[in-house]
Amino acid sequence: MSALAWDHTELGYAGPAPKRPHLVLVQGGARTTADAGGVRLTRRGRLALFLLVLAVVAVTSLTGLRGAGAxxxxxxxxxxxxxxxxxIAVAELPTLSMDQAIVAIQIANNLSTxxxxAGQQLVIPSS
Known part of the structure; x- marks a missing residue:
């Protein structure tokens, strides 16, 4: 037996070499959930679901906008x-740790370091 060829007679097979298994296409295949009695969503149902999701998004965004002004x-x-x-971070944001306060001020002022x-204006975010 070599590394590149398979000799089926060494393994005790007599006669012609056995055929290799292969995939076979079966008509019909497995049944889908809709065929098995699952929920079927019609065109009208999809439209109703879409409008419901759109209404929820609109309500949550309007609620968020109203709360943002407060x-x-x-x-x-x-x-x-x-x-x-x-x-400045310790004096202005005493409820946060010093590291968190520094990062909050850096983010609010778009500072990279x-x-x-002296004389620089810094925005202090609410804690």
Whole structure:
């Protein structure tokens, strides 16, 4: 027996080489859930479902817009000479840890680093 050829006589088979199994296409196949008695959704049903989803999305978006106007206005602070972002974060956002407060201020002001300069205006997000 070689690595590239299979000798069926070495395994005790007599006669012609056995055929390799192969896939056979069977007409009809497995039954779908609709054929087996499942729920069938008509065109009118799909339209009703679509309109229901659309109504839910509209209501939730309008509710979200109404709630967005109720938030408190953003505060702004001016960086004093020698003041660091960590000092401002601890003083302005005492409910957050220092790391969380620094990140919140960086995100609110689109800062890529923790470097601030004297006279710079920083927006303080609500905590």
């Amino acid at each position: 938030s408190e206005p953003l505060r702004a602070v001016t960086v004093a000479p020698g003041e660091t972002l960590s000092q 923790a470097q601030v300069s």
